[in-house]
Amino acid sequence: MDDNARPHRANIVDECLQSEDITRMDWPAYSPDLNPIEHVWNMLGRRIAARQPPPTCLPELRRELLDEWCNIPQDQIDNLILSMPRPCKVCIASSGRHTPY
Numbered sequence: 001m002d003d004n005a006r007p008h009r010a011n012i013v014d015e016c017l018q019s020e021d022i023t024r025m026d027w028p029a030y031s032p033d034l035n036p037i038e039h040v041w042n043m044l045g046r047r048i049a050a051r052q053p054p055p056t057c058l059p060e061l062r063r064e065l066l067d068e069w070c071n072i073p074q075d076q077i078d079n080l081i082l083s084m085p086r087p088c089k090v091c092i093a094s095s096g097r098h099t100p101y
Contacts, residue, residue, distance in 0.1 A: 036080040044068055
């Protein structure tokens with residue numbers, strides 16, 4: 001699933017999805033971001049960016065991502081899940097149109 005953003009449509013992303021036999025879901029470009037996993041990806045990105053030295057190849061990036069994934073505190077994941085009722089209510093109130101999320 002992606003929101004049709006340009007980074008999600010890069011050739012390298014398409015090739016990776018194909019090599020892993022991952023089928024992309026249809027997802028409208030204009031849709032509220034109600035997916036808490038997006039925040040987890042953001043956490044992972046920040047953690048990888050902070051690594052010194054940064055990963056220099058895909059196998060190294062994969063290892064470091066798995067390492068960081070395992071080190072995300074469970075309470076941060078729990079807090080993301082517990083935060084979802086508010087944005088869901090805002091989305092429902094706006095009939096799925098623009099929300100500040």
